[in-house]
Amino acid sequence: MLGKLDWSAIPFDQPIPLIAGAVVLVAILAVLTWVVVKGHLPYLWSEWITSVDHKRIGVMYILLASVMLLRGGSDAIMMRIQQAVAYQSQGYLPPEHYNQIFSAHGTIMIFFVAMPFVIGLMNLIVPLQLGVRDVAFPTLNSVGFWLTATGALLVNLSLVVGEFARTGWLAFPPLSELSYSPGVGVDYYAWSLQISGVGTLVAGINLVTTVLKLRTKGMNYLRMPMFCWTTLASNLLIVAAFPILTATLAMLLLDRYLGFHFFTNEAGGNVMMFMNLIWAWGHPEVYILVLPAFGIFSEVVSTFSGKALFGYRSMVLATMAICVISFMVWLHHFFTMGAGPDVNAIFGIASMIIAIPTGVKIYNWLFTMYGGRIRFATPMLWSVGFMVTFIVGGLTGVLLAVPPADFMLHNSMFLVAHFHNVIIGGVLFGAFAGFEYWFPKAFGFRLDERWGKLAFWFTFLGFFITFVPLYIAGMLGMTRRMQHYDVAAWRPWMIVAAIGMAVLTIGVICQIVQIVVSIRNREALRDRTGDPWDGRSLEWATSSPPPVFNFAFNPDVRGEDAYWDMKARAQQQSLERDRPEYQDIEMPRNSPTGFVCAFFATIMGFALIWHIWWMVILGGLGAWATFVVFAWRDHDEYVIPAEEVAAIDRVNLEERRDLVSMAGTV
Amino acid sequence: MNLLDPQGPVAAANSTILVDSVFIMLVIVVPTIFAILGFAFWFRASNPKARYQPDFVYSGRVEMVVWAIPALTVILLGGVAWIGSHQLDPAAPVPGTGSPVRIQAVSLDWKWLFIYPDQRIATVNTLTVPAGAELNFQLTSSSVMNTFFIPQLGSMIYTMNGMVTKLNLRADNEGKLKGLSAHFSGDGFPDMMFDVNVISPLAFPDWVAATAKSDAVLNEDSYRKLMQQGIEKGKPAYRLEDPRLFDLIANQHIPPGPGPELISDAGRPHSGGHDAR
Numbered sequence: 004m005l006g007k008l009d010w011s012a013i014p015f016d017q018p019i020p021l022i023a024g025a026v027v028l029v030a031i032l033a034v035l036t037w038v039v040v041k042g043h044l045p046y047l048w049s050e051w052i053t054s055v056d057h058k059r060i061g062v063m064y065i066l067l068a069s070v071m072l073l074r075g076g077s078d079a080i081m082m083r084i085q086q087a088v089a090y091q092s093q094g095y096l097p098p099e100h101y102n103q104i105f106s107a108h109g110t111i112m113i114f115f116v117a118m119p120f121v122i123g124l125m126n127l128i129v130p131l132q133l134g135v136r137d138v139a140f141p142t143l144n145s146v147g148f149w150l151t152a153t154g155a156l157l158v159n160l161s162l163v164v165g166e167f168a169r170t171g172w173l174a175f176p177p178l179s180e181l182s183y184s185p186g187v188g189v190d191y192y193a194w195s196l197q198i199s200g201v202g203t204l205v206a207g208i209n210l211v212t213t214v215l216k217l218r219t220k221g222m223n224y225l226r227m228p229m230f231c232w233t234t235l236a237s238n239l240l241i242v243a244a245f246p247i248l249t250a251t252l253a254m255l256l257l258d259r260y261l262g263f264h265f266f267t268n269e270a271g272g273n274v275m276m277f278m279n280l281i282w283a284w285g286h287p288e289v290y291i292l293v294l295p296a297f298g299i300f301s302e303v304v305s306t307f308s309g310k311a312l313f314g315y316r317s318m319v320l321a322t323m324a325i326c327v328i329s330f331m332v333w334l335h336h337f338f339t340m341g342a343g344p345d346v347n348a349i350f351g352i353a354s355m356i357i358a359i360p361t362g363v364k365i366y367n368w369l370f371t372m373y374g375g376r377i378r379f380a381t382p383m384l385w386s387v388g389f390m391v392t393f394i395v396g397g398l399t400g401v402l403l404a405v406p407p408a409d410f411m412l413h414n415s416m417f418l419v420a421h422f423h424n425v426i427i428g429g430v431l432f433g434a435f436a437g438f439e440y441w442f443p444k445a446f447g448f449r450l451d452e453r454w455g456k457l458a459f460w461f462t463f464l465g466f467f468i469t470f471v472p473l474y475i476a477g478m479l480g481m482t483r484r485m486q487h488y489d490v491a492a493w494r495p496w497m498i499v500a501a502i503g504m505a506v507l508t509i510g511v512i513c514q515i516v517q518i519v520v521s522i523r524n525r526e527a528l529r530d531r532t533g534d535p536w537d538g539r540s541l542e543w544a545t546s547s548p549p550p551v552f553n554f555a556f557n558p559d560v561r562g563e564d565a566y567w568d569m570k571a572r573a574q575q576q577s578l579e580r581d582r583p584e585y586q587d588i589e590m591p592r593n594s595p596t597g598f599v600c601a602f603f604a605t606i607m608g609f610a611l612i613w614h615i616w617w618m619v620i621l622g623g624l625g626a627w628a629t630f631v632v633f634a635w636r637d638h639d640e641y642v643i644p645a646e647e648v649a650a651i652d653r654v655n656l657e658e659r660r661d662l663v664s665m666a667g668t669v
Numbered sequence: 670m671n672l673l674d675p676q677g678p679v680a681a682a683n684s685t686i687l688v689d690s691v692f693i694m695l696v697i698v699v700p701t702i703f704a705i706l707g708f709a710f711w712f713r714a715s716n717p718k719a720r721y722q723p724d725f726v727y728s729g730r731v732e733m734v735v736w737a738i739p740a741l742t743v744i745l746l747g748g749v750a751w752i753g754s755h756q757l758d759p760a761a762p763v764p765g766t767g768s769p770v771r772i773q774a775v776s777l778d779w780k781w782l783f784i785y786p787d788q789r790i791a792t793v794n795t796l797t798v799p800a801g802a803e804l805n806f807q808l809t810s811s812s813v814m815n816t817f818f819i820p821q822l823g824s825m826i827y828t829m830n831g832m833v834t835k836l837n838l839r840a841d842n843e844g845k846l847k848g849l850s851a852h853f854s855g856d857g858f859p860d861m862m863f864d865v866n867v868i869s870p871l872a873f874p875d876w877v878a879a880t881a882k883s884d885a886v887l888n889e890d891s892y893r894k895l896m897q898q899g900i901e902k903g904k905p906a907y908r909l910e911d912p913r914l915f916d917l918i919a920n921q922h923i924p925p926g927p928g929p930e931l932i933s934d935a936g937r938p939h940s941g942g943h944d945a946r
Contacts (some may be wrong), residue, residue, distance in 0.1 A: 096857040118887050171853050177830065178813040178855060183928040249718045268830040268925040274814060275829070308712070311726045314735070339816060339851075340827045341759060341834040348754035352747040362739030363703065370731055372708045379713065390705045398694045401746065407753040408687040410824040411680070416817060480670030480820030484853040489862065490670060668769030 006614035012074075012165045012644070017100065023077070024163035049354025053593040055141035056551055058285055059396025062150050062445055065438065067152055071115040074159065076511060078503055083469070087475035087501035089487035090494045101486040102169035107158065110192060113288070114199060115155040116427065120434040122151075122206050125234045128441055130208060131542035131549060132228045134219030134558040134565070135593060139212035142203075142633065145597030147206040147413040153601045154199025157608050161191040168192035171484065173285065174255065176277050178267035181259045189259065190612040193252045196607050200249050207241030210234055211235065219541070221528045221560035226320070228540040228564075229305075230313055232319050233298030235293050236326035243330070249570065275340065280343050282333035294322065295424065296433025300386045300464040303436050304368045304537050307383040308375025310481025311564050314367040321360035321367075328357050347406040354404035358397060365390060365397075380536065381455035384405040385436035388463045392428030396421060399474070420470040427466055435462075443535045447547045448528040454517035462510030469503030472496035498572040531658045539567040544654035551644060552588045555652035585649040589640045596633040600626050670820045670847050676867070677839045679763060680823030686753045690746060697742055724893070759824045761834040765803035767870055772796070773915035774808045776815035776850060778826040778898040778926055779857025784887075786912040790880045791882045791887045795904045797866045800843050801872035806836040809919040810895045812926035816851035819865055825851050830925045840867040880906045887914065889923060896926040 014020055017117045038044055051059055081104055085094045096104065138144050161167040168188040179189045214235045218227070255277070257263040264270035266277045305312040312318060334342065334350035367462060378385065399421040403409050410420060435458075443449045448563055476496045481488070521528055534543040544566045545554055562568050607622025609615075673688070675681040683757035712719045716877035755761075761835060773784040774796075784791045796819075798804055810818050810828040817836065826836045840846070868876060885891070887907035892914065917923050 011893060013898070024809075098859070102853075102856065145860040169856070175814060177925075178853075182925075183813055183855065185928060217737075268812070269921070308715075310723050313726050314728075314732055315726070317736075318731055337827070339759075339825050340829075343760075344758040347758075348751045351750040355743045355750065359736070359739040359743055362742075363735050366731075366735035366738070367706075369701070369705055369708060370725075370728075370735075372705075372712055372723040374720065375712045376714045376719075377709060377712050378723045387705065389711050391702055393703075394702055395699055398691070398698050401743075402687065402690050402696060405686060405690050405746065405750045405753060405755040407683045407750075408690055409684045410759070411820065413686060413825060429875070432679075478672050480849070482818070482849055482851040485859045488858050490847070492670065544941060587844075662780055667776065 004615075006610070007617070008613040008615065012187075012613075013163060015167075019081075019096075019100070020162045022043065026303070027159070043453075049593065052598050053145070053595045055137075055145050055591050055597075057130050057138045057141065057144060058445065058549065060144050061123045061125075061127025063615070064148055064151070067148075067155060067435070068116050068118075068120035068123060070550045071111050071119070071155055072439050072511075073343070074112040074509070075116055078104045078111070080508065083497075083501040083504040086485065086497045087399070088486075089485075090491070090497070091489050093487055095477050096485045096486065098114040099166075099169060102484070103167045103482055106168045106171055106174075106188075106192070107161075108170075110196070111155075111158060112426075113172065113292075114196060115151070115158065117430050117434070118154075118203060118294045119148075119151055120628060121237070121292055121430065122147075122203070122210075124434065124437045124441065125210055125237075125295055126206075126543055127228075127445060128233055128437075129213060129234050130184065130217070131545065131553060132231050132540050133214065133217060134222055134541045134544075134554060134560065135213070135217045136553050136557075136588070137176055137395045138209050138226060138342070140209045141215055141591040142596050142639075143205050144209050144593045145594065146600050147202040147204075147209065147597075150202030150205075150595040150604060151199045153605045153608065154195040154202070154233060156605060157191060157195040157198070157612070160609070161188065165191065167514065173281050176255065176258070176272075176274050177268050179255060180267050182267070187265065187473065187612050191253075193259075194608045194611050197249060197256075198604050200245055200252075202247045203241060204249070206236040207245065210238040211242055214238070218558045219554075219560060221566070225316065226560055226563050228298075229318055229531055230295070230298035230299035232322050233294040235320045237294040240291045240294070240326060240329065244284045244291065247280060248284040249286075251284065254280075262525075278337050278340065279475055280332065282336040283330075286333040287329045288334065289422075289425070290405075292430045293433070296389075296430050296437075297322070297435045299437040299440070300368060301364075301371075302648030303382045303386045303440050304371050305564075306387075306440075306538050307378045307380060308372050309378075309414075309537070310371055310375045312367070313370040313373075313634065314363075315563060317363060318367055321363045325357060328353065328360075330475065332357065335404050335409070337413075337414045338406045344406075351404045351406045351409075352578040355401055358401050361397060364627075365394060380439075380449070381452055381459060381538075382436045382440035384456060385432045385439065385457045388459060389428060389432040389436070390465065392432065393425060394423030396428050400425060412477060414482055415477035416473045416481045418481055419483050420473035420477060423470050423473075424466075427470075429543070432462075435459075440536065442541070443528075443530040444533075444542055444547050444549070446525075447530055448521065448525040449530055449535055451517050451521045451524065451528070453634075454513050454520055458510050458513035458517055460510075461513055465503050465506030465508075465510050467503070468506055469500050472499040472503070476500075493584055533659065534566075539564040541565050544569065546651075546658075550648075552590055555585060555588075555648050585645040585652070587645050588643045588648055591642060592639050592641050594633065594636075595638070596629055599629045603629060672820055674821060675823065676821040676844070676846060677763075677823060677841050680821055681839050682753075682757055683823045686749060686757075690749060693742065693746060693749075695730075697738055701938075705926065721905065726847065726908065754890075757824065757911040759826050759837065761837060763803050763837045763839045765839045766801040769803035769805050770798060770873075771805050771807070772798070774806055774817055774828065775915065775918055776810045776817070776854070776861070777896045778812050779850075779861050780853060780895075780899075780927075781817075781848075781861060781863045782811075782892075782895065784909060784915050785877070786909070786915065788877045788881070789909040789912060790877060790883070791907040791909045791914075792880070792902055793903075793905045793907075794863045796848065796863060796867065796908075797868060797873075797876055798840055799870040800840055800867050801870055802839065802873075804838045804840070806838065808834045808836060809915070811918060812928070813854045814852050815854045815861065817848070818851040819846055819848035821846050822865070822896070831921050833919050840865070843867050843869055854899075857898070857900045864904070881908055883908050886910050889914070889917065889919075890920070892923065898927070898929055 253264040264272040603625030610618030775782040850861035886909035
């Protein structure tokens with residue numbers, strides 16, 4: 004009846020996951036009870052859960068990423084403590100638990116923190132920057148988000164029901180094959196990623212279509228803000244790369260469920276093929292993450308320097324070059340497999356070539372600052388911190404692309420330090436910069452600067468205190484994923500790294516305090532004009548938070564930095580006084596399709612993991628029926644009458660006029 | 670296990686390339702970091718001396734320089750990578766004194782088996798080699814992937830079931846080194862560290878002769894016992910019965926090692942590794 008599921012799946016003998024799971028469960032129940040008792044459920048259902056508004060979906064993506072950041076961060080803290088204490092001892096985590104933790108840490112941080120964070124920011128901002136009212140496929144957008152949430156839910160469910168993979172975040176076979184990992188851990192891993200992978204793919208298709216097809220009047224390609232360009236590049240990579248991940252995991256699942264031999268030791272399976280396929284997705288993946296971050300830095304550096312982006316066309320070229328070349332370098336993840344010198348050298352050099360456009364980007368940000376008038380608000384601090392940190396990560400990355408150096412450093416703590424250097428220093432700093440920068444746009448009030456700056460400094464210092472020791476440990480021959488060790492020379496560095504982790508944790512706490520403090524002081528921090536940073540692109544041309552239709556009129560773009568341009572012209576002409584003719588606006592109706600679809604996908608995923616076949620059929624039929632019902636819908640749009648549009652827009656226009664007439668010095 | 674304290678020519682060349690590459694990059698990275706901090710500081714909004722140039726958004730000359738600097742660096746490093754990859758190909762011979770020593774390494778769950786086919790001996794978790802001689806490694810795995818790595822001798826390489834990888838090394842100085850597996854392979858993975866004894870070429874034959882007197886015999890049967898999942902705390906040494914044992918493993922004549930023994934059908938199987946501890 005319940006397949007492999009029975010009471011032994013609950014880890015009663017392991018207090019840590021059980022207590023953690025119980026705490027989370029109590030927290031979720033408490034929040035749910037509060038929501039229901041206070042009567043917020045209808046609001047939550049109609050305004051958020053079923054929302055197809057790209058801004059709301061963006062916010063929900065970021066919320067998911069933030070919650071998962073706490074989960075992945077807890078894993079990181081546990082790992083750092085384990086390695087600090089497990090010298091000539093077993094530490095406090097047995098291997099089967101430690102191995103789950105590092106696997107879950109990697110999986111969660113990449114798929115359920117970094118991905119939803121950048122996709123959330125793109126969702127929130129790109130339609131605004133393009134001057135349009137929504138993304139190309141609003142309901143599909145909701146489906147994408149909820150499927151991602153399904154993946155996150157399944158991964159976290161493995162904490163208390165069964166186990167997670169003990170194979171590392173890429174589940175290399177043959178270790179991940181049934182003979183060496185007979186438990187449900189790898190199944191949790193693979194099905195979570197299959198389901199959330201579908202979500203990511205539809206998000207990618209959606210954003211590519213949005214950028215290519217839905218730009219406002221006059222917004223031609225070479226007038227798009229840099230963030231739109233990096234969004235385009237990143238989502239083209241998603242569309243090209245995620246099917247590879249899906250196919251690879253499908254093959255692994257066929258091996259595990261139906262006795263196929265794609266990657267087994269026996270019967271002609273080939274583990275090297277898995278390595279190639281997973282990295283053919285995996286390397287573009289890191290650019291999927293970091294390109295949007297590059298876009299955010301471009302926006303932030305330009306805005307806070309009070310200058311247009313230096314070398315805009317060069318930046319576009321560099322972005323697209325990275326997009327293309329990132330598909331040609333995957334082999335540098337396994338130089339040590341014995342491919343031969345020609346192959347290694349060619350892929351090594353290809354990997355270095357990516358450093359050229361990346362270097363160009365750094366220099367262009369540098370020259371954007373040159374001659375600027377730089378305001379060091381929190382987003383700008385993250386950006387300068389990023390430039391310094393990322394350059395170090397770039398250096399070690401190019402070093403790892405030199406095959407003979409990689410022969411010493413592959414899979415070492417040096418490598419661990421390197422990719423954290425680029426993912427924390429690049430993607431996470433970018434996500435935080437974007438969060439601080441666009442928060443007022445999303446919620447209508449700014450974040451507290453004092454706590455924001457504290458968060459930056461603790462995170463920045465904490466990062467170096469944590470990861471410089473790991474670089475050093477790597478130079479001392481320490482390899483990754485060690486549950487315990489006997490080498491005395493590694494010990495002090497592991498202790499310093501644990502201290503660094505504590506500093507990083509303080510940074511995260513500051514960030515949480517910042518949000519709480521800002522919500523309490525929201526009246527004082529209110530952004531009435533919609534343009535708190537003296538911005539340059541179109542998202543600042545509407546109110547904060549923007550009305551559901553984003554713009555009462557589709558803006559008319561006449562150059563780069565569209566809004567900056569408008570402000571400059573408005574000043575000369577002391578703002579157009581003519582009353583515009585407001586018109587009815589058609590907007591997509593909210594739809595529970597995404598949520599219901601994900602509900603059934605969760606059931607199906609859980610059932611597949613535990614071999615509960617009747618439930619698989621039930622979930623599958625449910626998801627299919629949801630799709631059919633949606634496909635047969637009659638009304639998918641509603642009309643906002645012109646008077647309502649006018650009422651909403653006039654309020655914002657008044658505030659903005661005051662701002663423009665005050666800002667005489669722009 | 671310091672990578673910058675190499676004990677053989679391969680490690681020495683690897684670490685030279687490593688250090689050289691870092692310095693080549695530091696030449697541009699350090700000034701860039703200073704420029705970032707310097708520009709950010711000088712052009713702060715509160716500095717009245719800094720000139721505001723909002724129209725400085727394009728300069729062909731600057732563009733050329735910013736594309737050229739990373740490009741030139743990469744051309745230089747690309748040369749290093751190309752030459753280095755060829756000279757330091759793990760399969761390339763590393764000339765040494767005396768006759769080369771053939772060693773066949775097998776990664777097991779979770780220990781290392783070193784077979785000396787010419788000497789007809791085998792050891793577990795200890796690798797004994799003569800200083801100065803060329804060491805020809807052939808490597809495979811009994812089950813999952815691992816990576817054979819002696820940090821102070823250089824170049825690591827994967828071990829994979831059903832396949833043989835090649836690696837040539839040389840240890841120049843007598844002494845004790847450490848090796849490890851650098852690819853995660855399951856619950857007993859951290860216990861896959863092994864000792865490397867580099868002894869004088871004169872003492873090597875004596876060590877071989879002493880080991881060959883071992884009571885324990887390595888043949889297909891004892892190998893099958895050895896490949897069960899578990900951690901080996903001792904350092905057993907064997908007389909090798911059949912010098913073709915490695916080939917039998919590599920061409921899967923002996924099937925791949927079994928995984929964990931299933932105690933229950935539930936989601937959380939208990940692994941052999943944990944029990945062995």
